[in-house]
Amino acid sequence: MFELTLIMLALPLSAFVVLLLGGKIIPPKKSPFVAITAMAISTVLAWALLIAVILGKEFERHFTWFDVGGQIVHLGVILDPLAAGMLLVVTMVALLVQIYSLGYMHGEKRMNWYYAALSLFTFAMLGVVVSSSLIQLLVFWELVGLCSYFLIGFWYEREDASRAAKKAFLTTRTGDVGFLVGAILFFTVLGTFHIPTLYERAASINPNLLAVMVLLLFAGAVGKSAQLPLHVWLPDAMAGPTPVSALIHAATMVAAGVYLVARTYPLFEMAPVALEVVAYVGAFTAFFAATIALVQVDIKKILAYSTVSQLGYMMVGLGVGSLATGMFHLTTHAAFKALLFLTAGSVIHSLHTQDIREMGRLYPKMKVTAITTIIGGLALAGVPPFAGFWSKDEILLEAAHNHFTLIYYLALITAGLTAFYIFRLIFLTFFGDEEVEAHESPPVMTVPLIVLAVVSIFIGFLNSPFLNNAFGHFLGEKEALKPDLSIMATSVFVAFAGIFVAYRSYYFQPGKKSRLNSLLSKRILAEKYWINQAYLRTFGFVADFLRHVAYNKYFVDEFYQLVIVRPVHYFADLLYLFDLKVIDGLVNSIGWATLSVAYSVGGFDVAVIDRAIDHFGKGALGVSKIMGGFDVEIDKISVSMGRGAVGVSKVMGGADSKADKATEGLGWTNLRLGWLARGFDLGVVDGAVNGVSLLIAGIGKRLRRIQSGYLQDYPLIMFLTVLTLIIVVIFLGKK
Amino acid sequence: MIPLSYYLVLAALVFCIGLFGALVRKNAVLVLLSLELMLNAIVLNLIAFSNFATPVTIKGQIFSLFVMVIAASEIGLGLAIVLFLYRKRATIEMDKFTELKG
Numbered sequence: 001m002f003e004l005t006l007i008m009l010a011l012p013l014s015a016f017v018v019l020l021l022g023g024k025i026i027p028p029k030k031s032p033f034v035a036i037t038a039m040a041i042s043t044v045l046a047w048a049l050l051i052a053v054i055l056g057k058e059f060e061r062h063f064t065w066f067d068v069g070g071q072i073v074h075l076g077v078i079l080d081p082l083a084a085g086m087l088l089v090v091t092m093v094a095l096l097v098q099i100y101s102l103g104y105m106h107g108e109k110r111m112n113w114y115y116a117a118l119s120l121f122t123f124a125m126l127g128v129v130v131s132s133s134l135i136q137l138l139v140f141w142e143l144v145g146l147c148s149y150f151l152i153g154f155w156y157e158r159e160d161a162s163r164a165a166k167k168a169f170l171t172t173r174t175g176d177v178g179f180l181v182g183a184i185l186f187f188t189v190l191g192t193f194h195i196p197t198l199y200e201r202a203a204s205i206n207p208n209l210l211a212v213m214v215l216l217l218f219a220g221a222v223g224k225s226a227q228l229p230l231h232v233w234l235p236d237a238m239a240g241p242t243p244v245s246a247l248i249h250a251a252t253m254v255a256a257g258v259y260l261v262a263r264t265y266p267l268f269e270m271a272p273v274a275l276e277v278v279a280y281v282g283a284f285t286a287f288f289a290a291t292i293a294l295v296q297v298d299i300k301k302i303l304a305y306s307t308v309s310q311l312g313y314m315m316v317g318l319g320v321g322s323l324a325t326g327m328f329h330l331t332t333h334a335a336f337k338a339l340l341f342l343t344a345g346s347v348i349h350s351l352h353t354q355d356i357r358e359m360g361r362l363y364p365k366m367k368v369t370a371i372t373t374i375i376g377g378l379a380l381a382g383v384p385p386f387a388g389f390w391s392k393d394e395i396l397l398e399a400a401h402n403h404f405t406l407i408y409y410l411a412l413i414t415a416g417l418t419a420f421y422i423f424r425l426i427f428l429t430f431f432g433d434e435e436v437e438a439h440e441s442p443p444v445m446t447v448p449l450i451v452l453a454v455v456s457i458f459i460g461f462l463n464s465p466f467l468n469n470a471f472g473h474f475l476g477e478k479e480a481l482k483p484d485l486s487i488m489a490t491s492v493f494v495a496f497a498g499i500f501v502a503y504r505s506y507y508f509q510p511g512k513k514s515r516l517n518s519l520l521s522k523r524i525l526a527e528k529y530w531i532n533q534a535y536l537r538t539f540g541f542v543a544d545f546l547r548h549v550a551y552n553k554y555f556v557d558e559f560y561q562l563v564i565v566r567p568v569h570y571f572a573d574l575l576y577l578f579d580l581k582v583i584d585g586l587v588n589s590i591g592w593a594t595l596s597v598a599y600s601v602g603g604f605d606v607a608v609i610d611r612a613i614d615h616f617g618k619g620a621l622g623v624s625k626i627m628g629g630f631d632v633e634i635d636k637i638s639v640s641m642g643r644g645a646v647g648v649s650k651v652m653g654g655a656d657s658k659a660d661k662a663t664e665g666l667g668w669t670n671l672r673l674g675w676l677a678r679g680f681d682l683g684v685v686d687g688a689v690n691g692v693s694l695l696i697a698g699i700g701k702r703l704r705r706i707q708s709g710y711l712q713d714y715p716l717i718m719f720l721t722v723l724t725l726i727i728v729v730i731f732l733g734k735k
Numbered sequence: 736m737i738p739l740s741y742y743l744v745l746a747a748l749v750f751c752i753g754l755f756g757a758l759v760r761k762n763a764v765l766v767l768l769s770l771e772l773m774l775n776a777i778v779l780n781l782i783a784f785s786n787f788a789t790p791v792t793i794k795g796q797i798f799s800l801f802v803m804v805i806a807a808s809e810i811g812l813g814l815a816i817v818l819f820l821y822r823k824r825a826t827i828e829m830d831k832f833t834e835l836k837g
Contacts, residue, residue, distance in 0.1 A: 069793050709836025711829050712766070716758050 001052060002061055005077055005130060008045040008087070011038040012094075012123040019116035028111040035115035036098050039122065043091040046084075053084040054474065060132055062194055071187075074194045076132030081474045082327065086129045086259055089334045090252050092455075094122045096448040097247040097338070103445035104243050104345055114154060118247070121147035125252050129259065134183040134193040137260070141179070141220070144256060145172050148248050152240040164236040171233035175223020179260075182216030189213070199266045211271035217264055218278060225257025225311045228285045232557055234308055238300040242345030245300060250307050250341050251334040258314045258330050265323045279319020279399075283407040286312030288554070290417040294424070295551045298354045299344045302425050306380065307337055309414060313395055316411055321398030324472035328463045329395060331471070332387035335459050336379035339452035340422075343373040346441040346449065347429060356425060360434025368446045370430040372453040377426050379456040381419035382495045389492070390460035397487050415491055419498025427506035742783030750776035763817045763827040767810060774806050 015038035019031055026034065062076030098118060105114060124147055127140035146169075153165030187193055189209070190201040202210055221227070226234035237249045248254070261268060261278060268275050286309045293305035310333050318326035346369040347362065348354055363370045379386035382393065392415060399408040440446065463471035465483055549555070706717065749772055756769025778799045785795020821827050 068796065069791075707836060709833030711832055711835070712758055714835075719754065719758070 001049070001057055001059055001079065002077060004045055004049060005079055008042045008049065008091075009123060009126050009130065011042045011045075012119040012126070014038065015119040016116050016123060019112050019119065023112045023116075026112065028109075031112045032098065032102055032115050035119045036095070036102075038119065039091065039095045039098050042122070042126075043088075043095045046087045046091040049079060050084045050088050053079060053081055058084070060196060062132055065133075065136075071191070073135060074133045074192065075136050076194060077130050078132035078195070079130060081476065082262060082323070083129050085327065085331065085471075085474070087126060089255075089331055090122065090125050090129060093247055093251040093334055093338045094118070094125075096451060097243045097342070100246075100342055100345070100445050100448040101241075101243045103442045104349055105241060110154070114151075114241075117147055117150045117154070118244075121151065121248060121253070125256065128256055132195050134186060134195060134198070134264075136193070137195075137263070138176075138179060138183055138220075141224070141256065141260075142176065144253050145169060145176070145224070148172075148237070148253055151244040151248060152237045154241055154244065155239070158239065160236075161239040164233075164239040168233040168237045171230050172223040175219045175221070175230050178216045178219025178223075179221075182213050182220070185213045185216065195263065198264075202267050202270055207271050208273075210267065211274045214264065214267050214271050214274045215277060217267075218261060218274065218281075221257030221260045221315075222281065223257070224260070225254050225315070226285075226308045227257070227281050227312060227315060228288060229556070231285060231289065231308045232553075232560065235301050235304040235553070238298070238304050242300065242341060242348055245304070246338045246341030246345065249304065251338040254307060254311055255314070255330050255334060258311065258318065258326060261315070261318050262323050262327050262330075265318070268318075275319050277319075278315050279404060279407055282312040282315025282317075282319055283410045284312070285309065286316065286414045287410045287417075288312075290414045290421065291550050292553050293421040294417060295547050297357055299347065299356050299359075299425060299429065300341075300354055302356075302421060303337070303340055303344055306340075306418065306422065309418065310337065310380070313392065313411065313414070316399065316407060317391075317395040320402050320404045320407060321395060322472075322477055324463070324475040324477040325391075325394050325398050327475060328471050329391035331462075332379070332391040332456075332459050335452055336376045336387055336456040339372060339376040339449065339456050340380065342445070342449055342452065343369050343376060346445055347438075349441055349445070350438045351436065356428045358434075358436070359429045360432035360436045361430070362432075362436065362438050363430040365438040366430070366440050368440060368449060370426075372446075372449040373426055373430065375453040375456055377422040379460075380422050381499060382415055382491055383419075383499075384488075384492060385457070385460065387456045387458075387460035389495075390462075390464050393483075393488055393491055394463065394481075396491055397481055397484055400484070400487055401481055412491065412494055416494040416498040419495040420502045423499045423502035424506050427502060431507055739783055739787045742779060746776045746779040746783065748776075749773075749779065761829050763820065763829055764814070766829060767813045767817065770813075771806060771810060774802070778802050 012035075015035045018034055019026065058080045060076065060078045060080070062074045065073045065075040067073075098115070101114070101118070105111065108114065121144065124140050124143035128137055128144060131137035131140055149165045149169040152168050153162050155161045156165070183193065186198060189205060190198055192198060192201070223230045234249055234254065238245055240249070268278065289305045289308035289312060293302050293309065296302045296305060310329070314326045314329045314333065316326075317329050344354075346366065347359065350366065351359060351362075353359070375386065379388040382389045384390075392411075396408060396411055396415070399411055461467055463469050469477070552558075706713070753769045753772030753774075753776060756772065757766050760766050760769060781799050781802070782795050785793070785798070789795075817827055820832070824831060
């Protein structure tokens with residue numbers, strides 16, 4: 001069992017590794033099959049594991065990851081009914097989406113990368129599902145976020161795609177900070193990350209503290225599952241390829257938040273306040289997103305807001321009801337929302353537009369897509385016996401039964417809005433008035449649609465009274481609530497009302513004018529219902545205003561832009577200015593100071609020292625002139641003395657001439673020595689000095705060549721020097 | 736228990752990969768990445784030695800955490816510089832910056 005689980009996890013991971021490393025060897029046409037094969041085996045294993053768990057072979061195994069000063073951090077694998085069910089949802093949707101992508105992404109470059117990222121995502125998601133340690137779950141959780149980033153930004157050449165990828169990453173990260181803090185708090189307070197141990201120990205601590213801790217975990221779920229107020233990333237994430245939207249942003253990753261709450265559900269149950277927060281956040285998100293979905297014109301945006309809304313529903317299910325209620329809606333939603341996204345992908349693939357105003361009478365041309373979309377729409381709208389009916393009804397039932405009146409009515413209104421907007425989409429896309437060029441998608445795309453449609457029809461029965469609430473019992477629910485016929489009837493009535501309004505407003509009948517977007521338009525109201533003009537003007541104004549606000553998503557993005565993004569930008573600009581003016585200013589002024597000191601020293605040199613030297617020279621000249629005059633007098637004396645001496649010398653002359661010759665000889669010798677010394681000085685001493693400078697100049701010239709200016713040459717030289725040193729040390733050190 | 740030498744060999748390999756990248760990659764961002772690899776190889780060494788010398792206390796690990804934080808801020812600075820270069824020159828190819836030529 002344990003080994004099987006690990007193999008199931010390892011298969012998508014190995015597909016990722018193979019595709020990533022073999023990216024240049026595996027031809028792009030073959031690469032999908034690597035991923036799909038791995039995924040198919042994983043899916044079979046997931047079935048096997050689910051059956052094993054149904055037979056009672058659930059297990060939990062954990063071991064020490066690392067031990068830091070006696071604090072043990074665990075890794076663990078858990079396979080309980082919750083995990084087994086979720087594994088099957090993930091692998092099934094992933095497999096179908098990968099097959100579907102064969103058609104949808106046909107001819108795309110970077111096919112290897114696409115399938116590699118999808119495989120990595122599946123691995124990460126399966127990892128989240130089977131983790132039994134909070135920190136390990138967080139690691140996989142972040143990996144899931146990373147893959148989502150890759151895949152939203154798959155067409156990263158497009159500005160909106162790369163922006164959306166960043167936005168998704170940063171927004172979910174905001175929530176993840178809460179998750180991280182929560183996980184660390186659990187570790188500090190309870191001493192372990194191991195979730196089953198946490199259940200045991202949590203009972204002993206203050207419920208208020210526990211509520212804070214689980215709400216921090218919930219913050220992570222809010223980010224991942226696109227709940228208020230962190231829902232802004234999901235609609236933008238639709239910039240990714242449509243199959244990715246189906247897998248990640250509808251069926252699995254966004255459900256990870258719900259799964260996190262489900263996985264730590266016993267902790268939430270110990271802090272009922274936290275559960276109420278979950279329920280209210282979910283209910284408001286469901287309602288709020290549904291109202292936005294009413295007026296959008298981009299087929300994927302409608303589905304995205306629908307997803308946000310349905311995720312809110314799941315949170316309500318967890319908050320007011322039980323683990324099984326929320327998880328059941330997650331499961332049914334995974335089926336029909338993946339289906340709706342894939343049908344939308346089929347339409348987009350054929351028409352190359354996402355604007356439902358540009359679609360029209362597609363039904364005759366794309367019968368399979370149209371019929372499967374209608375099945376998905378009925379399931380989403382909650383029409384019996386389709387999947388959504390059972391899970392949605394159960395949530396409403398729980399809300400009513402546990403006296404969450406506000407939540408009940410919000411959920412009920414949301415159900416009506418849901419039915420309206422999904423059928424608005426269907427009528428405008430498949431039953432509009434415009435004849436558009438279209439063709440049915442290839443079988444590789446339609447077969448997954450049919451499979452998902454069949455699942456969407458039947459999966460609801462799993463937790464219906466007909467099968468004795470098998471799903472709930474499987475997840476450990478003791479006793480299911482008795483179905484309340486009045487609530488059922490109300491929800492079905494609301495769903496049909498929504499569909500009917502959509503039909504009246506958007507279904508095109510030949511001979512009638514198109515009534516696109518006209519539900520709340522003044523003209524129609526005036527014509528049809530004879531409402532007083534003045535009254536209508538006010539009403540119409542209010543309606544237009546509401547539509548404008550909803551169409552612009554309640555300006556939440558603009559609000560964040562104003563409150564968060566702009567201040568951050570301003571602050572960054574401020575810091576930049578600080579850097580430019582203060583820090584750079586400081587550095588520059590030091591430079592200036594040095595320069596001006598140098599200038600003033602130079603001035604001092606010219607003004608004082610040079611002048612002093614000048615004066616000194618002049619003084620010396622004067623002295624020498626005086627000395628010169630003195631010299632002349634001495635000369636005169638010596639001349640007269642000389643004249644006397646001449647007389648004497650003439651006498652001495654004879655004797656002297658011999659001595660003269662000797663002196664002359666001495667003089668010559670002296671002169672020769674002088675010549676010799678000069679030669680030595682010029683040749684040897686100056687030669688040595690010049691030689692040294694020439695040598696230095698030569699070395700310099702050669703060293704200049706090393707300074708190539710290529711940045712990487714410098715570390716290369718450093719590296720070679722260090723290497724030489726090491727070699728020298730090694731060889732000299734041997735002795 | 737994995738012998739110390741395994742860690743050291745791994746660290747040496749990572750370091751060499753990083754060094755190679757830092758010396759031959761032409762993209763400035765990849766050079767920064769390679770620098771990080773080298774740094775992490777050193778950190779791995781630190782942890783391995785710490786685990787080998789004083790297995791009970793976790794000084795080496797804590798020290799490595801500090802190194803990582805410093806490395807993170809350093810890479811932030813490096814990326815900012817690269818970004819700035821890109822704005823000035825519209826390229827981050829390392830060979831295009833030859834102002835240091837002697």
